[in-house]
Amino acid sequence: MTPSRLPLILAAAASTLVLGACSTMPASMYSQASLPPTVQVPAGHMVAMETVATGELTYECRDKAAMPGSTEWVFVGPKATLADRAGKKVGTYYGPPATWEANDGSKVSGTQVAVAPSGAGNIPYQLVKANPAMGSGAMMGVSYIQRVALKGGAAPATGCAVDTKGARVVVPYQGDYIFWKAS
Template sequence: MTQARLPSLLALAAAATMLSACSTMTPASRYSQDSLPDSIKVPAGNVVAMETRATGELTYECKDKAAMPGQLEWTFVGPKATLADRAGKAVGTYYGPPATWQAADGSKVSGTQLAVAPSGPGNIPFQLVKVNPVNPANPASGAGAMLGTTYIQRVALQGGAAPASGCSADTRGQRTVVNYQADYIFWKAM
């Protein structure tokens, strides 16, 4: 082998080694918590497992305020939305009650709200949910894409807030549906 070809072969070997190392890496998430309120940030020790965009509707009912009979308000009844990946492909659904996120593979989780924070006029709030332990009576509910999910964040909100008016004695018991869009970020322990 000539000395002129040796540097080229060494460079080729180095490039092959780097490409091999890169092929074993998982893609970095485009998601950052930097601009979110502290109350809804996911604790250290968790990583983004899935990023979805929900498009759907939230249902509200005109009811008496809790512990304030005679005073009425629009009360949240439940969600119904499609979850899509960043490419726009449907990957699951979000429905309730109870609030349930279900992947296309049938796996699902429910959770308990830990915190909310304002997200802007007309929008439902940011939210942090801690995933409930898998139900022993239905252990398959946590398998598949949802297996190991620890937290869910609701961010990038558009719409969904309860109507500002229209809930009165004349409309008690009536329901209204409000469209919304949000990102649901699914986290797993490292």
């Protein structure tokens, strides 16, 4: 081996060690402690699956409840692809009702427990109490679904008026959906 090649060999060996160390890192990429208390999952649960959703949220311009002549953007439904941390598609998210479906055909819906602000232009953090899963597979036993790490998706701040009632707008978003099971 020539001395000029030694740095290249050492760099390759170091890269292999670093990559090997990364493959043993824990899958969870977030902390409950970093979330608002209202959207933290109750004690006694463990992460069953982590997904990254990429998709869109649809809003419709409608009359405000009990406020004739006033309008607002109202959430109509989601449409997103769920991928694992490696980027492989593992399911879909759609609604109404809000439904998370794994590629194996199992699916779950739920009831919103809490939301908390997640930053300007982003939809809020969310905690959902899951209904019993339909079908057997990845969604079996899911007790809570948590929405975190959000980018975009908020309803437009303008453009909804009496003369535009019924108009729909589709807003792109990304977020992590963390599925929890009782431990």
